Amino acid sequence: MDSVSRFMLLLPLILSISITPYQVTAKSAAAAKGAAAAANGAAAAANGAAAAANGAAANGAAAAPTDLITKNCQSAVNQELCVRTLKSDPNSKQADAFGLATITLKHALANATAISNQVKKLLAGTPTPYDKARLTDCNENYESAVENLKDTIAAVQSKGLSDATTWLEAAMTDSETCEDGFEEEPVHKSMLADESAIFQQLCGNALVILNSLARH
Numbered sequence: 376m377d378s379v380s381r382f383m384l385l386l387p388l389i390l391s392i393s394i395t396p397y398q399v400t401a402k403s404a405a406a407a408k409g410a411a412a413a414a415n416g417a418a419a420a421a422n423g424a425a426a427a428a429n430g431a432a433a434n435g436a437a438a439a440p441t442d443l444i445t446k447n448c449q450s451a452v453n454q455e456l457c458v459r460t461l462k463s464d465p466n467s468k469q470a471d472a473f474g475l476a477t478i479t480l481k482h483a484l485a486n487a488t489a490i491s492n493q494v495k496k497l498l499a500g501t502p503t504p505y506d507k508a509r510l511t512d513c514n515e516n517y518e519s520a521v522e523n524l525k526d527t528i529a530a531v532q533s534k535g536l537s538d539a540t541t542w543l544e545a546a547m548t549d550s551e552t553c554e555d556g557f558e559e560e561p562v563h564k565s566m567l568a569d570e571s572a573i574f575q576q577l578c579g580n581a582l583v584i585l586n587s588l589a590r591h
């Protein structure tokens with residue numbers, strides 16, 4: 376064999392040797408691309424998972440207040456009234472336990488104000504002398520309850536739980552004193568009995584929330 380023929384014979388080998396590294400490079404580049412794509416896919420999947428997790432967290436955040444309402448109404452005097460009062464207020468969605476206590480107290484304050492106005496209307500009518508005497512006391516009692524509840528709310532807002540409890544109990548005593556006046560003579564039924572009962576339940580529900588806050 377002459378040198379040219381020998382070269383021609385060896386050419387495929389030479390070519391294959393010289394090309395191989397490029398092929399390998401190209402292959403590994405393709406493999407790297409594939410891996411990168413896979414990695415991107417994984418990253419996308421991870422993002423998807425993160426998005427799902429965020430979604431779950433967002434759902435959790437939206438669900439939490441309902442749980443918090445249920446939790447705070449668990450030992451309520453009137454559980455149904457407790458849940459209904461809190462759910463009726465849009466602010467309860469973002470509220471913590473202090474917020475929920477404040478919402479319940481504001482509702483009790485509105486109730487006390489309404490009862491106080493009702494007492495004034497009854498007094499402006501023509502009550503019997505017995506009722507007039509009782510209603511005059513109740514007028515003072517509910518005016519005092521309104522003030523005591525305003526102090527309760529102010530105390531809760533400055534996180535003075537002990538003061539808040541004292542003012543709230545004073546408001547409840549005001550309402551009881553009004554009802555006690557009527558009970559002195561059982562034949563004269565209190566015309567405020569139903570309103571007072573609901574008012575005291577609202578206050579009692581708020582008291583339970585304050586007590587549980589004080590324990591934590």
Ligand SMILES: *[C@@H]1O[C@H](CO)[C@@H](O)[C@H](O)[C@H]1NC(C)=O
Pocket residue numbers: 460485486489490570573574
């Ligand atoms: C007190 O609140 C209750 C519960 O929300 C409500 O049904 C009732 O009408 C209120 N009472 C007055 C006198 O406004």
